[in-house]
Amino acid sequence: MSIEDSLRTRxxxxxRVLGAMELTRALRGHISARIPGTNRIFVRARGPAEQGVRFTTEDEIVEVDLDGKPxxxxxxxxxxxxEIYIHTEILRARPDVNAVLHLHPPTVVLFTVTGTPLLPIYGAYDPQGLGIALEEPPLFDSSVLINTPELGRQLTAVIGGKRACLMRGHGITTAAGSIEEAGVIALGLNELATLNYQARLLGTPQPISQADRDALQPAIKRLAENGAAPGEPGPSIAxxxxxxxxxTGESA
Ligand SMILES: [Zn+2]
Known part of the structure; x- marks a missing residue:
């Protein structure tokens, strides 16, 4: 399989996996990946012929340049x-990033609309989620569509060098070394929001201690290891x- 075909498949x-995990609403959301060594990307398309995020097929993955043109x-x-400019502007600005994900996970959106912090409330339960909490994903403080290059650049400035950002009344964007890592970060962020939400229903969530945060650093670092080649996930992410x-019934 060519690298292009492989990227479309992935x-x-x-x-489909993240749609099945209910990380977005119906049709809304897309994932992109850089074609290695080029200024072109693949991204999930939208339009009247689409199947919805959960049922995305390979022929719905289209090739565009970094200006968002097919x-x-x-x-x-x-x-x-x-909202192609979420993808093109982050990928233009960040050579360390090979994949960008934009979805609308409802539980995370609740935190953006209430201004409730995502506290680092667990450690060994999920070091990935802890790492995301400690990174303190920044908030893009507007719920408009990111449908111009300028808005894409503003979002890129907000995410900075981080792996994820929250978007008020809208969703999340993650930026990672591979498609799979972008997905795992989104799942970790969603789990962090879910447990914060449930902890607030039950009582007052308490952040874990600094000593615990320090002790979990090796596990967090291990999860961030890159794969053998650019755009490939490391062993823990894989x-x-x-x-x-x-x-979710997919072969991997
Ligand atoms: Zn959106």
């Missing part, structure tokens, strides 16, 4: 997402991703 699969023709009934693929 993006479509990631959309490289080849667009399949009938599909178009580039209006294993976690494989689990979510199997859980």
């Amino acid at each position: 993006i479509a699969r990631a959309c 490289v080849a023709g667009m399949p009938k009934g599909l178009r580039t997402p209006s 294993a976690e991703w494989r689990y979510y693929c199997r859980l």
Whole structure:
């Protein structure tokens, strides 16, 4: 399989997995990946012919340049997402990033609309989620569509060098070394929000101690290891991703 075909397959699969995990609403959301060594990307298309995030097929993954313009023709009934500039501007600004994910997970959105902090309330339960909490994902403080290059640049400035940002009344964006890592970060962020939410229903959540945070650092670092080649997930991310693929009936 060519690298292009492989990327299309992996993006479509990631959309289906995260759709099945209910990390977004119906049709809204997209994942992209850089084609190595080029200024072109693949991204999930939108339009009247689309199946919805959870049912994304490979022929819904289209190739665009970093200005958001289609490289080849667009399949009938599909178009580039209006929020393509989330992807193009982050990928333009961040050579360390090979994949960008934008979804609308409802539990995380609740935190953006109430201004409730995502506290580091667990450690060994999920070091990935702890790492995200300690990174303190910044908030893009507007709920508009990111449908211009300028808005894409503003979002890129907010996310800075981090792996995730929250978007008020809207959703999340994650930026990672691989498609799978972008997905695992989104799942970790969603779990962090879910447990924070449930802890607040039960009582007053208490952040874990500084000593615990320090002790978990090796586990957090291990999860951030890169794969053998640019755009490939490291071993810990690959294993976690494989689990979510199997859980949702995908081969991995
Ligand atoms: Zn959106």
